[in-house]
Amino acid sequence: MKQSLLIFGVVAVLLVGLWVMKNARNAREERELPFSGAEVYQPAFDPKTVTEVVIASPKVNIHCRKDKDAWQVVNVFGGMPADPNTVTTFLNSFTSVRGEMRSADPSLLKAYGVSDADGLRIQIFAAGKLLEDLYLGAKATQGKRDNFLRRAGSSVVYVIPDDVLNFLGIRPDAGKNEIDRDQWLDKKIMMVDTAAVTGLDITDGGKPLVALTKDAKGAWLSGIRYPFGVDTAKVNGYLDMLGNLRAFAVTAPEAFVFDDKSWTLKLKRATGEALAIQRGAKDDGTFYLKVSGKEYLYKVAVYHFSNLGKTAGDFFTTNPFGFDEKKVSLLKIDYAADKKKLELLHVEGKSGDGLEWKTAKGESFPAEKVEQIVQMLKNLPLLTPGVAQPRSDMVLSFSLRQDKETHDYRIRNNTFKDPQYACFPLMIDKLKPEFCLEEGQMRSLTAAVDALSRR
Numbered sequence: 480m481k482q483s484l485l486i487f488g489v490v491a492v493l494l495v496g497l498w499v500m501k502n503a504r505n506a507r508e509e510r511e512l513p514f515s516g517a518e519v520y521q522p523a524f525d526p527k528t529v530t531e532v533v534i535a536s537p538k539v540n541i542h543c544r545k546d547k548d549a550w551q552v553v554n555v556f557g558g559m560p561a562d563p564n565t566v567t568t569f570l571n572s573f574t575s576v577r578g579e580m581r582s583a584d585p586s587l588l589k590a591y592g593v594s595d596a597d598g599l600r601i602q603i604f605a606a607g608k609l610l611e612d613l614y615l616g617a618k619a620t621q622g623k624r625d626n627f628l629r630r631a632g633s634s635v636v637y638v639i640p641d642d643v644l645n646f647l648g649i650r651p652d653a654g655k656n657e658i659d660r661d662q663w664l665d666k667k668i669m670m671v672d673t674a675a676v677t678g679l680d681i682t683d684g685g686k687p688l689v690a691l692t693k694d695a696k697g698a699w700l701s702g703i704r705y706p707f708g709v710d711t712a713k714v715n716g717y718l719d720m721l722g723n724l725r726a727f728a729v730t731a732p733e734a735f736v737f738d739d740k741s742w743t744l745k746l747k748r749a750t751g752e753a754l755a756i757q758r759g760a761k762d763d764g765t766f767y768l769k770v771s772g773k774e775y776l777y778k779v780a781v782y783h784f785s786n787l788g789k790t791a792g793d794f795f796t797t798n799p800f801g802f803d804e805k806k807v808s809l810l811k812i813d814y815a816a817d818k819k820k821l822e823l824l825h826v827e828g829k830s831g832d833g834l835e836w837k838t839a840k841g842e843s844f845p846a847e848k849v850e851q852i853v854q855m856l857k858n859l860p861l862l863t864p865g866v867a868q869p870r871s872d873m874v875l876s877f878s879l880r881q882d883k884e885t886h887d888y889r890i891r892n893n894t895f896k897d898p899q900y901a902c903f904p905l906m907i908d909k910l911k912p913e914f915c916l917e918e919g920q921m922r923s924l925t926a927a928v929d930a931l932s933r934r
Contacts, residue, residue: 520578520628520637524603524610526570531604534647539658552663556729556775560665570603572646578628578637585634591627592616593636598629599649599658615643661728668777669754669770671722671746673715678747681789684740688790692747703791706910707799707861714794718746720786726768726777737769744787758784792862792914800886802857802879804850809880810836812852814928816874821932823849848931853879855924856888861905862915868904869894875925890916890924 534541542554543561550561581591588594598614616627616636626644628637644650648659681689690702691714699709742758759767759776766784768777812821823836823844836844856877871892878887886908895901902915916924 519580520576520639522573522576522611524573524605526567526574528605529570529603529610530606532566532570533602534658535600536649536658539660541658541660541663543663555660555664556731559729559773559775560667561663562665565663569646572641572643576639576641578639580635581627581638582636583634588629588634588636591636593627593629599644599647600631664729666726666729666777668724668726668756668768668779669721671718673718673722675748675750676718676746677749678745679714679718680745681743683742689794690791691794699794701791701794704912705791705795707796709794710796717789717794724779724783724786726779728778730767730776730778732769732774732776742788756787790862792860795861797860798857800857800881800884802853802881804853804857807853807879807881809878809885810849810853811878812928813876814925815872817929819928819932844931844934848927852877852924852927852931855927859916859920862902862917868913871904874903875928890921893918893921
């Protein structure tokens with residue numbers, strides 16, 4: 480019995496000794512060594528001369544190649560533009576890297592995550608010449624943001640004080656062990672040269688919503704009849720927005736179907752070329768967009784798509800009559816739904832302190848409340864509904880006079896059954912087609928009329 484205990488004690492001592500020796504060796508390998516010539520990693524390339532970058536992880540590879548001045552990710556969807564900021568930032572991050580040697584023991588390569596099987600391989604070329612061939616450790620130093628690095632063919636491991644892994648989207652502590660491919664892709668949906676665009680068409684369900692063409696003088700004309708003309712600044716602003724619109728992700732197209740009834744935007748260019756965007760399925764707050772000539776789809780948040788979804792009225796001239804609330808001399812209101820009628824004149828006050836708003840009987844009304852209504856009418860977005868408007872009764876009308884000209888606004892009741900097109904039909908001076916007043920705008924107008932009637 481005593482002999483067994485003695486043997487057990489000896490074995491235990493040996494095991495503890497081996498454990499202490501192993502940890503001591505690891506501690507020696509982990510401690511920071513002083514800088515000295517051969518023990519320091521320095522990059523062997525100038526970012527300005529680099530023309531090709533290859534980054535390989537177990538499941539995701541990134542292969543970027545510079546074509547003239549533009550970077551392309553050549554191994555994704557047959558090739559697509561690379562995000563220039565990502566490529567430039569990645570290359571420049573190496574210019575200031577100075578790696579301190581941590582180990583030269585080949586048996587520790589796996590522990591540092593830089594073995595051929597475990598490391599993230601980074602190859603950098605200039606005009607086909609390999610400038611740098613590296614393995615980046617997939618395991619960061621504990622409690623720090625440093626990474627491990629070694630050159631291919633060498634067992635020397637360096638620790639670099641830069642979290643390159645994190646930049647690449649690899650965060651082992653968060654369970655993310657693959658490169659974030661999307662951050663390398665330029666997700667700008669289309670390149671738009673505003674000056675070269677000569678036509679803009681938007682259809683939905685096969686029905687035209689916008690039909691704009693640019694004449695020889697650079698003015699925009701609407702193919703959808705509108706008596707007040709198109710605001711060129713609004714069209715150009717839309718095209719500028721379109722040129723800066725970015726998706727949040729890119730995906731393969733197999734699972735989504737587009738057809739002639741999909742929402743479609745087409746741009747015509749002076750060269751005769753046409754560029755089209757089609758909207759596909761909606762999935763959990765996301766729309767899928769297909770751009771002509773591209774083999775992939777863009778994923779765009781629904782709220783971003785609202786910037787794209789326009790009708791002809793979004794480009795029409797605002798305040799076509801040039802109303803100025805200080806110069807309007809007459810305001811008539813007939814609120815049939817609430818049986819309210821008002822006729823207000825902008826006349827000289829008895830005190831000689833300026834113009835006042837009064838009825839024919841001399842009743843005074845607050846100028847700020849009258850001017851609020853005039854402002855709302857002059858700034859109304861005159862939208863066209865895109866569908867035939869059903870017959871209905873007039874619920875609210877206004878007449879405004881300025882400089883001896885009087886213009887009438889007649890608003891009919893909302894009887895649309897389809898919520899997609901629900902609006903209050905608005906006729907101005909008996910002009911056709913009627914416009915579409917959205918429910919929120921109608922509420923604001925009626926609230927302003929109620930406030931004015933209460934004075």
